[in-house]
Amino acid sequence: MPSSDMPMLTPERGGDAPSPAAVSAAGLRKSYGDKIVLDGIDLHIPAGSVFALLGPNGAGKTTTVQILSTLITADGGQARVGGHDLTTDPQAVRAAIGVTGQFSAVDGLITGEENMLLMADLHHLPQREGRRVAAELLERFDLTEAAKKPASTYSGGMKRRLDLAMTLVGNPRIIFLDEPTTGLDPRSRHNMWNIIRDLVTGGVTVFLTTQYLEEADQLADRIAVLNDGRIAAEGTAAELKRLVPGGHVRLRFSDPAAYRSATSALREATRDDEALALQIPSDGSQRELRAILDLLDSAGIAADELTVHTPDLDDVFFALTDGTTVPHQSKENVR
Incomplete structure (x- = not known):
């Protein structure tokens, strides 16, 4: 069963009258x-x-x-x-x-x-x-x-x-x-x-x-x-x-030195030392993506590949109907 605190989304109508x-x-x-x-x-x-x-x-x-x-x-x-x-x-x-x-x-x-x-x-x-x-x-x-x-x-x-x-x-x-x-x-x-x-x-x-x-x-x-x-x-x-957790940004590096610098700058990231890759929890929003890129830029670090992974409707369906999730797939690639 879905979690009892799963948020309910309603139409965003602001101050306008509801659509007919x-x-x-x-x-x-x-x-x-x-x-x-x-x-x-x-x-x-x-x-x-x-x-x-x-x-x-x-x-x-x-x-x-x-x-x-x-x-x-x-x-x-x-x-x-x-x-x-x-x-x-x-x-x-x-x-x-x-x-x-x-x-x-x-x-x-x-x-x-x-x-x-x-x-x-x-x-x-x-x-x-x-x-x-x-x-x-x-x-x-x-x-x-x-x-x-x-x-x-x-x-x-x-x-x-x-x-x-x-x-x-x-x-x-x-x-x-x-x-x-x-x-x-x-x-x-x-x-x-x-x-x-x-x-x-x-x-x-x-x-x-x-x-x-x-x-x-x-x-x-x-x-x-x-x-x-x-x-x-x-x-x-x-x-x-966005209701389903598990979204993340994956950064891959070809330069070990850049990877080490990014690891120090992004302490919340999950490391993959063999692949020289970092995984940072993210909802995939432009705001969070900009924050990650700004942090890398301020530290003078360049990633060779950035991939945004977001949950799909399969994840949503399973989470809402029986509380499980399925593996996440890449939805967007940014280079």
Whole structure:
């Protein structure tokens, strides 16, 4: 379990009014029998942003999406999506959102185009308008050539693109993506990331759950880690990484004399006499890096290599969900 004194990060808004929320929740709760799935979570997701919800299997990520998309009801708390109250105006919420679940909603027995037209019918679009929207989305998602083929013949990446294209038929301004790239190869995953970025550029708000920490790091404006039904921490990727100890600066020298001088000047450093290297604890901030460089400059010492090591989201995830950390990797090299 994460440490009880693990800090909680909240949006830095200063004296300004809070950004308009596309999705907000206060004290959201859900239980199944004796099993508490959500234990009073709060959310504030600004419009036109990507919010990523991380957590181990069974943490409540999908339950959160199901509640906010009106698929199930909460046991307690309040939530608004697209400015509409989940409890009193669920139809307005449904009209404002699109949902792409963990498992594809594509019907493999019909063509990609027919899947799109079916969604247009469900949205009560006139026939001509439905065909126009379907054609535009198939082109946008690079599915025009495959449009007349049965969806069962599509690759995994094509099915996920078709699934998301179907979600966009109703022009939602808020999209819930529940693990949208699970099972995709790296190229297909990156293609999906580009699609998500394009949606956000167009003003769409994306609520993303994912098992891929790199995905959250690449896409999300803010990230929350859900554990045991509660938000363990929330912030930008950079803010979350600073929660985890273990960041450091590594200095390597080729001149033994310079190494000895640096060892004397940086007494808090951990020595590696064989490699002529020093490791100094650091959060990787510009302020701390400048302090180390100023100290070396004032002592007339030149390092041959300086490497900044910072924790990644893997470290954050493990620290917040089971109290362990994984080996740190170099994130930036400065020479």
